Amino acid sequence: AQSVAQPEDQVNVAEGNPLTVKCTYSVSGNPYLFWYVQYPNRGLQFLLKYITGDNLVKGSYGFEAEFNKSQTSFHLKKPSALVSDSALYFCAVREDTGRRALTFGSGTRLQVQP
Amino acid sequence: NAGVMQNPRHLVRRRGQEARLRCSPMKGHSHVYWYRQLPEEGLKFMVYLQKENIIDESGMPKERFSAEFPKEGPSILRIQQVVRGDSAAYFCASSVPGNTEAFFGQGTRLTVV
Numbered sequence: 001a002q003s004v005a006q007p008e009d010q011v012n013v014a015e016g017n018p019l020t021v022k023c024t025y026s027v028s029g030n031p032y033l034f035w036y037v038q039y040p041n042r043g044l045q046f047l048l049k050y051i052t053g054d055n056l057v058k059g060s061y062g063f064e065a066e067f068n069k070s071q072t073s074f075h076l077k078k079p080s081a082l083v084s085d086s087a088l089y090f091c092a093v094r095e096d097t098g099r100r101a102l103t104f105g106s107g108t109r110l111q112v113q114p
Numbered sequence: 115n116a117g118v119m120q121n122p123r124h125l126v127r128r129r130g131q132e133a134r135l136r137c138s139p140m141k142g143h144s145h146v147y148w149y150r151q152l153p154e155e156g157l158k159f160m161v162y163l164q165k166e167n168i169i170d171e172s173g174m175p176k177e178r179f180s181a182e183f184p185k186e187g188p189s190i191l192r193i194q195q196v197v198r199g200d201s202a203a204y205f206c207a208s209s210v211p212g213n214t215e216a217f218f219g220q221g222t223r224l225t226v227v
Contacts, residue, residue, distance in 0.1 A: 004156075032214050043118075043205060043220040044157070051214055090156055101147055101170060102216065104156040 002027045004093050006105035013081045014113050021076040021108045023091030030096040033074040035065055038088040038107075047089075050074060051096075061085070081112045118143075118208050118219035119188075126225045127196050135191040135222045139208030146189040147216060148181060151203040163189060196226045 003026045013019045025031055032051050036044040048059025055067045065076045074091060088109050092102040119138040127133050139146050144165050149157040162170040163183035174181070178196075183189040193200055203223045207216035 034215075036218070041223075043120075044207075044218040046215060046217065049215060099170060100145075101159040101162050101173070102149075102157075103159065104149075106156045107154075 002093055002095065002099070002103040004091050004103055004105035006089075006091055006108045008108050009106075010109045010111060012111045012113065015083050016080050019078050019081045019085070019110065019112070021089050021091075021110060023074045023076065023105060024072050025074060025091070025093040026072060027093055027095050029098070031074075032094050032096055033065075033067060034092040034102065035059065035063070035074075035076050036090045036092065038090065040087075044090065047076070081110075083112050083114050086110055086112045118206055118217050120204075120206050120219035120222050122222060123220065124223050124225070126227060128227055129197055130195050133193040133196050133200070133224055133226075135193075135204050135206075135224070137189040137191070137206030137208075137219060139189070139206075140217055143208035143210050143217075145209045145211065145216075146183050147207045147209075148189075148191050149205045149207065151205060151221070153202075157205060160191075193224075196224075198226050200224060201226045 005024045034049045035047040038044050048057050050057045050067045058064045063078050088107050090107050091105040094102050146163045148160040151157045159173040161174050161181045178194045180192045203221045205221045207218045209216040
């Protein structure tokens, strides 16, 4: 069975400071990992994905994430937060074979203070 | 290229009525996924369809819920005899065969009164 844990319900960071949103996962096979962002009353927007290759993945809006196989983690990071980054962030996983549907974490609300 | 289109954006139904949610995938996408999001929660997988086939319905409730993706036209998620607990945001995503990435619509927010 697949699962995703986002241990923090909310992350608060000051504008200009680096941010990290944590994600750990569990799958039987090799993971495909994703980060999505959701703004109020909107759908999910794709940020980035890890499929294979370089463990550091760069995505939209200056976000990046690092795949760590030994720690089964895929934390989302940004060197300098913007107020406009304030939103709900979801980590998701699926296996490389078999079930194609994504399993989502419960989400982390990022609040960037000016 | 328009994104994934869902309609209606908001739907209000009385208990016992039927709700029909529509999803038009992105052009060229033949795979559709439906997810449900309860308030302040993550998305939960419901069903995965390809044209005219249900591939994985392991997340669908056993009763009252059904989904289809006909050869022509949008995918439909149908909820019969709605109850208050069905109130949620329902999201559709689509992808092309073999693609790892799914694109999401803006969702339909169902309110059962």
